Amino acid sequence: ETGVTQTPRHLVMGMTNKKSLKCEQHLGHNAMYWYKQSAKKPLELMFVYNFKEQTENNSVPSRFSPECPNSSHLFLHLHTLQPEDSALYLCASSQELASGTDTQYFGPGTRLTVL
Amino acid sequence: GQNIDQPTEMTATEGAIVQINCTYQTSGFNGLFWYQQHAGEAPTFLSYNVLDGLEEKGRFSSFLSRSKGYSYLLLKELQMKDSASYLCAASDSNYQLIWGAGTKLIIKP
Numbered sequence: 001e002t003g004v005t006q007t008p009r010h011l012v013m014g015m016t017n018k019k020s021l022k023c024e025q026h027l028g029h030n031a032m033y034w035y036k037q038s039a040k041k042p043l044e045l046m047f048v049y050n051f052k053e054q055t056e057n058n059s060v061p062s063r064f065s066p067e068c069p070n071s072s073h074l075f076l077h078l079h080t081l082q083p084e085d086s087a088l089y090l091c092a093s094s095q096e097l098a099s100g101t102d103t104q105y106f107g108p109g110t111r112l113t114v115l
Numbered sequence: 116g117q118n119i120d121q122p123t124e125m126t127a128t129e130g131a132i133v134q135i136n137c138t139y140q141t142s143g144f145n146g147l148f149w150y151q152q153h154a155g156e157a158p159t160f161l162s163y164n165v166l167d168g169l170e171e172k173g174r175f176s177s178f179l180s181r182s183k184g185y186s187y188l189l190l191k192e193l194q195m196k197d198s199a200s201y202l203c204a205a206s207d208s209n210y211q212l213i214w215g216a217g218t219k220l221i222i223k224p
Contacts, residue, residue, distance in 0.1 A: 002157050004157070040123065040216055040217075041216055042119065042213075042214040042215055042216045042217075043202070043204075043212075043214040045212070056211070090157070090158070097210070103148070103160045103163065104160075104212070106150075106157040106158045106159070107157055108155075108156055108157045109157065
């Protein structure tokens, strides 16, 4: 257990569905991240939040919409996804964003399949 | 552009030693991380290097050469549970992590 939980662990959705991924960290961290992990590819940073404020949006399509109501919770809202969006979505947290040397702690991920 | 290179897959024998290499090109550099990821699980932190040299932590050691843009992870006395993917990531000038695609390590008895 890394102190970061994600639900659901597996999700199958159609292209017209709307779903949300949830992440919660119990580490008292101030920075949270969403990553996409596809087979044999590097982790792709999607969004970064620091003290609940979004600091990075790495050219992610608008069909992915993040929400960070507080420093402990992070959501990723999904709508009208494409089959190529099928991947493992990982949430991570770290103590601070200002110092990138802080270790990131990852959740187990949500395995998303878009039909 | 920014880039991390590491081998896609390696095979080693239980009890042996294996070295996983990683080369990086980043805009600025604020350190090099290694993570371990078992299939279906979260990546977990193994090591962080920002100065040249070798950092030893039990059976695992990590080496960094900043002038060469090179790091390696050394695993000794391999155990079957070490079968996993090993991810290399470099922190750039904006403290953003640039990730490699991971090296899948297969341990054979």
